[in-house]
Amino acid sequence: MKALRNDSSKKLARGGAAVAALFLIPLLILVVLNTDSLPQLTRLRESSITQVSDFFISIRPKTSNQVQYLGGTKENVVQTVTQVSDETVHKVYSSSDVAARRSKLSCNVTRAGMDICAMEGDVRVHGKSATVYVVAASHDSYRPENGTVSILPYARKTDGGTKVTIRLSAPDVTTDDINPPRCTVTHDVPAVVFSTTCCYSTNFFHATDDTIIPLYNTAREYDGHVQLLVTDYDHKLMFKLRHFLAALSIYPVIDFNADDAVRCFPLVRVGLERHEELRINPALSRKGYAMKDFRDFLRSAYSLKHAWATPAHQSSSQRPRLVMVLRRGSRVITNEAEAIATVTEVGFELVAAAPEMVRDMATFAHVVNSCNVMVGVHGAGLTNLMFLPNNATFMQIIPWGEIKEIGWNEFGHPSLDMGLRYVEYEISAEETTLKDVYPKDHDVFTDPLSIHKQGFRPVWEIFLNGQNVTLDMDRFRGVMQQIYQSVTIT
Numbered sequence: 001m002k003a004l005r006n007d008s009s010k011k012l013a014r015g016g017a018a019v020a021a022l023f024l025i026p027l028l029i030l031v032v033l034n035t036d037s038l039p040q041l042t043r044l045r046e047s048s049i050t051q052v053s054d055f056f057i058s059i060r061p062k063t064s065n066q067v068q069y070l071g072g073t074k075e076n077v078v079q080t081v082t083q084v085s086d087e088t089v090h091k092v093y094s095s096s097d098v099a100a101r102r103s104k105l106s107c108n109v110t111r112a113g114m115d116i117c118a119m120e121g122d123v124r125v126h127g128k129s130a131t132v133y134v135v136a137a138s139h140d141s142y143r144p145e146n147g148t149v150s151i152l153p154y155a156r157k158t159d160g161g162t163k164v165t166i167r168l169s170a171p172d173v174t175t176d177d178i179n180p181p182r183c184t185v186t187h188d189v190p191a192v193v194f195s196t197t198c199c200y201s202t203n204f205f206h207a208t209d210d211t212i213i214p215l216y217n218t219a220r221e222y223d224g225h226v227q228l229l230v231t232d233y234d235h236k237l238m239f240k241l242r243h244f245l246a247a248l249s250i251y252p253v254i255d256f257n258a259d260d261a262v263r264c265f266p267l268v269r270v271g272l273e274r275h276e277e278l279r280i281n282p283a284l285s286r287k288g289y290a291m292k293d294f295r296d297f298l299r300s301a302y303s304l305k306h307a308w309a310t311p312a313h314q315s316s317s318q319r320p321r322l323v324m325v326l327r328r329g330s331r332v333i334t335n336e337a338e339a340i341a342t343v344t345e346v347g348f349e350l351v352a353a354a355p356e357m358v359r360d361m362a363t364f365a366h367v368v369n370s371c372n373v374m375v376g377v378h379g380a381g382l383t384n385l386m387f388l389p390n391n392a393t394f395m396q397i398i399p400w401g402e403i404k405e406i407g408w409n410e411f412g413h414p415s416l417d418m419g420l421r422y423v424e425y426e427i428s429a430e431e432t433t434l435k436d437v438y439p440k441d442h443d444v445f446t447d448p449l450s451i452h453k454q455g456f457r458p459v460w461e462i463f464l465n466g467q468n469v470t471l472d473m474d475r476f477r478g479v480m481q482q483i484y485q486s487v488t489i490t
């Protein structure tokens, strides 16, 4: 491609005279038609587009800014040259199979957590080299230095992953020799490129917060007619999310880094639009999506039956269902068996959800959706609250150590946006196993915020990873009875 272009320029340059250059142009056009190998778009002024249908050539004289166009149909070459200078065929473009309009690139790389770029027009994606070409970009496009910008298409960009390089070619970008490859596959739907790097497959909170919700927010508007391309392809995660992905796109997901095709799209988005933890801010969402829309979509993707939690009659044999999300390793309820017995005595039908049960997303989504209440200690498993029906009750047990704000941001506030009722149960100094490790007068008890001031690591090691909880059964029973009253009718 590049060789042909250089060769053509040389031929014209050697010709010396304007006449020679003009004489060679029909030959060049034949080469264009026969090889189908020239880059596709154009630098044509709006006014010229009507004059040229099948293809056109633009010649930029070295000594002036004046642009000349030669164009026509396959049968009839029309010359609209206004001035010819000897040596200078800079670029040759064929527009035969692409709308004769400029491409556009816009990026927002100013946000703390994420970089996102959107491009439309003639956009060519080469996964293997992690490069996206934006051909013949318009003047109002985002103009990165040297026509190149590299972004991490992960909703939390500090978590790393493959950089995707976006290369822009435009008539007036001359610092870099950007040479777009030709399309091997042409798609007529938009594409969304995103990364599954990091902790996705092992942490459901991150899978949801960094991928599921931002991906919904970015790709849902295309109503299934969108091609997803995934960098740092995480097979385990992609399998886990298969129902969600199938509802979002009717096409199989493409493993970006392994894909050697040059795919051309009319529109490409690189990076995902993420707002706060497990939330979409409708004011920031391009389509004005809210969590309600997201939850409607989830219910449809997983064929969940219950849009609304229905109160149970205390007199009937139908008990309200409560799912208790159980942890292993840390933040364990040490008197779990007792807690389960209490919940049952209070009147609930209990679903004890140990990690093995929670693992299969689609199966567990149905379990959660059939419940009126979810209870659990702060942790990733609580992310499944998104499958609860509207008006269901969510109770988060907050470990000792001023963890309330973290708990509120990650699950409390999101639960309200999801149309749930939120109950916060904060563990007392009497209910934490930290009391077996630290004396009563230790900062851990007297001034937990001083631990926070030392950074996240000690908070993690002491308060999040370093404690289990032993529920005070009288206190717990009282709270369970209140919840029971609120989800039943007499």
Ligand SMILES: *[C@@H]1O[C@H](CO)[C@@H](O)[C@H](O)[C@H]1NC(C)=O
Pocket: 107, 108, 109, 110, 111
């Ligand atoms: C980029 O993101 C910031 C922060 O959310 C926002 O204020 C700004 O308007 C965005 N810019 C564009 C061009 O979207």
Ligand SMILES: *[C@@H]1O[C@H](CO)[C@@H](O)[C@H](O)[C@H]1NC(C)=O
Pocket: 145, 146, 175
């Ligand atoms: C742009 O190109 C110049 C010259 O080659 C180089 O010094 C500079 O670092 C480049 N800038 C970027 C952002 O790549």
Ligand SMILES: *[C@@H]1O[C@H](CO)[C@@H](O)[C@H](O)[C@H]1NC(C)=O
Pocket: 308, 309, 391
């Ligand atoms: C949901 O809860 C609200 C507030 O408690 C109540 O007014 C409303 O009737 C409930 N909706 C349904 C469908 O149960």
Ligand SMILES: *[C@@H]1O[C@H](CO)[C@@H](O)[C@H](O)[C@H]1NC(C)=O
Pocket: 328, 329, 330, 331, 332, 433, 465, 466, 467, 468
């Ligand atoms: C919490 O309980 C689990 C399971 O019994 C145990 O493996 C872990 O060591 C306990 N952690 C602490 C800090 O006591």
